[in-house]
Amino acid sequence: MEVLKMANSRVSLLRHSFNSFVPPSATSTFSLSILPTRRFIVSASISSKESLVDSISSSAIPSTDSANPNTRWKPMCLYYTQEKCTMMQDSTHLQKFNHSFSLKHALNAAGYKNKHSEHLDFFLVLDLEGKVEILEFPVLMIDARTMDVVAFFHRFVRPSEMSEERVNQYIEGKYGKLGVDRVWHDTAIPFKEVIVQFEEWMAKHSLFNEELSGPLNRAAFVTCGNWDIKTKIPQQCQVSKMKLPLYFMEWINLKDIYLNFYKRRAAGMRTMMNELKIPMLGSHHLGIDDTKNIARVLQHMLTDGAVLKITARRDPRSPESVEFLFENRIK
C-alpha cells in the first residue's frame, strides 16, 4: 500500500503542477520534467485481472506501453472534463493529461450481452464530493451492453450559502491537497446551473425529456452507497432553493448489489476494489477519479454476471421516505 500511496501522491503533484498553477491558456512549457512522475505511474493502466502486486512491481520498470502514450495512465485534464480545456492543440499538454474517458477494461466482454439488466440501456455512475455543500458533480454514462463509457458530465460546484472566505478554506482543505484547487476556482458554478446543464446533457443523450422533466429514460444512477442521492442531493436542493428533480427518485447502490452477488459486505469503494483486485487509479476523493474507479468496479461485476437492479426508491409525494428494495443491504 505504501507504494500505491506514493504513486498517488506523485499523481497529485503532477496535477498540482498543471491544474493548480498553469492556466489552460498558458503557452509556456511546464516544469513537469523535473518531477520523477512518469515511471511510477507508467503502468497504472493495468487490466482489472492483474493483481495489485503485479501492477506495483511493474510500475518501477519502464513499461512496454510507455512508447504508446494512449495506453499509459495519466491524470485527467480537469479543464477538459468541464469542457474548458483550451490546450487541445498542445502536444505536450496532451501527453501529460488524459483527454479521454475510455476505461480500458481488459475483461472478456465477449460473452457479456446485457442479459442481466434488460430494462436498462445505460448506467450513470455518480459520485458527489462535498460534505457541507456539493463541490463536485461527476457522472459517467456507461453503455449497459458494451460496458464502455459513452459520455461524461463533470462540473465543479460553487456553494451558494457560504461566505467567500469559508469557501476558500473549504476548497483549500478539500482540493488543495489534491492539487486541483486552482481548477476548481477557475471553473466552479452554482448547483442550480449545474443541474440545468446536466439536464441539457441528459436530453442530448436521450436519457431525459426536458419538457416532461420526469424520471430517466432507459437509464439508472449507480452510486457507491446511498448518501449521494438519498441524502446529499435533497439537502443541496433545499440549500439551493429548488425542487428535487424527479430523476433522483431511484438509484442503484453498488454496495447492495455487491453484497447480494458476492455474498460479502464491502464498506466502501476501496474494499470492493481490493477484493476484486482492481488497483485504484488517480486521487481518492477527487470525484471524477472516484467515478472512474467505481465504473471499473461496475464493469468487473457485470462481467462476473452481477444483476443490476434498482436498490432504493423514494415516493415523489413524500421524498423523505426511501424504500430499500433489497432485504440484505449495507446500512
Ligand SMILES: [Zn+2]
Ligand atoms: Zn486539457
